[in-house]
Each structure stands twice: as C-alpha cells, then as structure tokens.
Amino acid sequence: MTDLAAGIRYVVLGQRWLAQHPGRYGRALLPALIALVLYAAALLVLLLNAGDLAAWITPFADDWESPWRALVRGLAVALLLAAGLALAVLTFTAVTLVIGDPFYDALSAAVEESEGACPAAPERPLWRELWAALVEALYVLWRATLWTVPLFVLGFLPVLGQTVIPVIGFAVSGFFLTLELVCYALGRRGIDVRERLRMLRGRRWLAVGFGVPLVAAFMVPPLAIFLMPGAVAGATLLARDLVGDGATRQLAADPDPDPDPDADGGTGTGPDLTKRAPAQP
Secondary structure (H helix, E strand, C coil), X not given: CHHHHHHHHHHHHHHHHHHHCHHHHXXXXXXXXXXXXXXXXXXXXXXXXXXXXXXXXXXXXXCCCCCHHHXXXXXXXXXXXXXXXXXXXXXXXXXXXXXXXXHHHHHHHHHHHHCCCCCCCCCCCHHHHHHHHHHHHHHHHHHHHHHHHHHHHHCCCCCHHHCHHHHHHHHHHHHHHHHHHCHHHHHHCCCCHHHHHHXXXXXXXXHXXXXXXXXXXXXXXXXHHHHHHHHHHHHHHHHHHHHCCCCCCCHHHXXXXXXXXCCCCCCCCCCCHHHCCCCCC
C-alpha cells in the first residue's frame, strides 16, 4: 500500500506546487473555465428542448389519457437531463485536457524545470498537438468504457451493486484519470498512450491513489476548475517517479521554493537551476 499513499501524496504536492507558483495559476484556469461555459450552454439547450425530445422518444404515449401521458413524458425528461449531466461529468476532464493542451503542457514543463530537468518535447505544429490529444482522449475513453459498462450493469446486483461495485468503479475511474493526466510529462518523453497504460498497470496502486481523490472532487465541475492545474502538476511529479527521472523534492520541507517566473507579471527569466543539486537516481 506504499504506492497508494504515494499517489495521494502527489495530489497534495501538485496543489502545493501551484500555491508556491501563483503566477502559473491564472492561465492554467482558463481551459477548465472554457469547458465549463461550453457544458453549461449544452445543458441549457438540453433543458430547453427536453420536453420536445421526450415527446419524440415516447410517440406511443400520444393517445394516452392524462395523467399517464404527462407522467411518462415527465419521467423521460428527468432521464434525459440525468443522462446529460452524467455524460458531462464523465467527459468534462477529457474535454478540458483537449482544450487546455498548450496551457497544461507549458505548466507541466514548468514543474519539470523546477525539479531540475525538463526533456525537450518533440517539435510538432499546434494542430497536430491538438489532434494527438483528441485521439488519445478518445482512446482512454474507449478503454475506460470497457470497464464502466460492465460495472454499470453489475451495479443492479443486490448488495454487491450498492457496496463493492461502486468502490471498484471509483478505482477504475481514478486509474484512467491518472492515465489522462500523465500524458504531458510522458508524451514529452515520446511515450505513447499504450505504453503509458502498460507502465501504470505496473504501478496500479500509485495510479489509483492519485486518481480516486481527484475523481471524487471532479464530480463537481466547478471544483474541477480550481483543482485541475494542481492535478496536472501532481501528475507531472508522479510521471517523473514512474520513469525514474529523479526523486521529487519535498515541497513541504523546502523553506525557500523557487520564485515563480510569472509572479511579477511574466517578466522573469525562469528558475535558477544552478542553485539545485542534481537529482538522485
């Protein structure tokens, strides 16, 4: 269970890194804010058209007497809204990561620089970066669906469906959320999404310990806005642990963290890496 505790610790370290580098925080909030506005608009459209959609999917109730027709269509409206909200919660993180790819990649690189070394990223046009991020997000969503659909069905089992299955579901969701968030640090090293999946399978408890607390928090999208930058920072620290690129500094014990290069409005020249001893293997 050491890896489980380490995963939880990286959640805290990621948020702490952002607290120590507040100049990075504002820009990193932008992708999640954009995603929230898009989802709010989509849910509003669904709400305004839910009655018409309910009538369209229940044509058999056209000739029913009141109150049965209203009851069936009211239930259909409720199911449509619940499905829309559930879909928004499930996809919010993936969409935010696609929108915020350049922002979060820069944040991840800054975290690596503060740790002593940042590998050079492959040179690719922005459109290719966004396309690759979308393809990887769809791949992760597909692999997660292979688990979530059977778990959803098993959720109808008496007792087990209300106790064991939700716990397994949270663990699976946490694992795949970690897989999404390590994409910046591991992608910078030329590690594709399938290899990332293999690496995290070898450290399952590390991935679960990191992802489950974030899944619980991200179930409230407004909370996800404020935690997402720290989640990316924490995932970068976790990825460095995963590939053995050096021990992560104890941020809590660092009395004089590197000044944020953007704390003065973005005019800084970056952290002074000459003041830091080389990372130990």
